[in-house]
Amino acid sequence: MAGNDFSFQTFSKNEFYGNLNARLIDMADLASDRKIVDLACGTGGVTRLILERINQTKDTVVIALDHSSTALKTAMHDLKDISNNAVKYVQLGVENVSDAVKDSVDAIVFCNAIHYLPDKDAVVADICNTLKPGGKFVFNTSFYEGGQHEDSTAFYSKWMFKAMKILRRKYGLSPVRSEKVQSRQQLTPKDYEDLLNRNGLEVFKQEVDTVPVPVEGWLDISTFSDFIEGTMPGVPMDKASLSLQEAVKETYSELGVSHVPRNWLDIVAVKK
Numbered sequence: 001m002a003g004n005d006f007s008f009q010t011f012s013k014n015e016f017y018g019n020l021n022a023r024l025i026d027m028a029d030l031a032s033d034r035k036i037v038d039l040a041c042g043t044g045g046v047t048r049l050i051l052e053r054i055n056q057t058k059d060t061v062v063i064a065l066d067h068s069s070t071a072l073k074t075a076m077h078d079l080k081d082i083s084n085n086a087v088k089y090v091q092l093g094v095e096n097v098s099d100a101v102k103d104s105v106d107a108i109v110f111c112n113a114i115h116y117l118p119d120k121d122a123v124v125a126d127i128c129n130t131l132k133p134g135g136k137f138v139f140n141t142s143f144y145e146g147g148q149h150e151d152s153t154a155f156y157s158k159w160m161f162k163a164m165k166i167l168r169r170k171y172g173l174s175p176v177r178s179e180k181v182q183s184r185q186q187l188t189p190k191d192y193e194d195l196l197n198r199n200g201l202e203v204f205k206q207e208v209d210t211v212p213v214p215v216e217g218w219l220d221i222s223t224f225s226d227f228i229e230g231t232m233p234g235v236p237m238d239k240a241s242l243s244l245q246e247a248v249k250e251t252y253s254e255l256g257v258s259h260v261p262r263n264w265l266d267i268v269a270v271k272k
């Protein structure tokens with residue numbers, strides 16, 4: 001089965017996902033920036049998008065930072081063809097970005113991970129301190145208040161109902177609610193704007209990108225540990241993953257749809 005290690009890599013290879021991140025990076029206009037940090041770079045998909053868009057000179061550096069050594073190893077391997085020694089890999093929590101970056105930088109990119117942070121103020125303040133005056137903080141997330149598109153309500157309830165039924169019928173299991181990952185607070189776009197303002201930044205561009213997600217996207221997100229733990233807490237990964245996958249295929253076929261929309265919030269902020 002693809003995604004046997006329950007990592008994010010399988011999902012991250014989806015074309016629609018690369019495209020939505022590319023739209024954010026294009027919005028940020030990084031071409032003339034010299035020093036850029038890719039926070040929570042994962043397996044390097046966004047790092048590649050950055051490298052493809054900057055004019056590499058001998059003083060260009062992209063700092064790719066993530067707390068996962070496995071993700072960084074994959075990134076190093078996958079970016080060999082393009083990195084041209086411009087990438088510095090750092091294994092560290094985003095909470096400590098200023099420790100990793102000695103001189104201030106032109107831009108900090110943080111894709112699909114800001115929603116994980118319990119203390120967003122501390123991290124955003126540190127990001128601001130790490131930027132040059134006028135420097136850019138560029139991020140996106142689909143896990144915000146508004147990420148679920150209004151036309152997708154029937155899809156989610158049908159999918160989850162079916163997945164739980166399959167889990168019970170095939171494996172005699174149910175999620176253990178007490179083991180639910182402490183639910184991450186989802187911020188509204190206005191909350192994000194306030195968060196930035198409180199910490200020395202202001203919104204320069206903001207968009208909601210509505211993305212039609214094919215069934216492959218949901219099948220692949222069903223092989224990612226964070227998603228599985230969030231939807232089926234306490235259930236063994238393999239059984240939860242298989243139930244989610246079977247259920248989403250049935251749901252697409254019953255609803256007769258080829259895509260289900262999902263919103264991504266895209267923000268480019270600048271240091272005041």
Ligand SMILES: C[S@@+](CC[C@H](N)C(=O)[O-])C[C@H]1O[C@@H](n2cnc3c(N)ncnc32)[C@H](O)[C@@H]1O
Pocket residue numbers: 008012021039040041042043045046065066067068071092093094095110111112113116
């Ligand atoms: C959903 S992936 C996103 C990867 C990439 N930025 C992208 O947009 O495709 C989330 C990444 O955030 C990393 N991550 C989560 N919390 C982190 C933290 N506190 N410090 C550093 N990395 C973190 C994970 O290891 C994972 O690689």
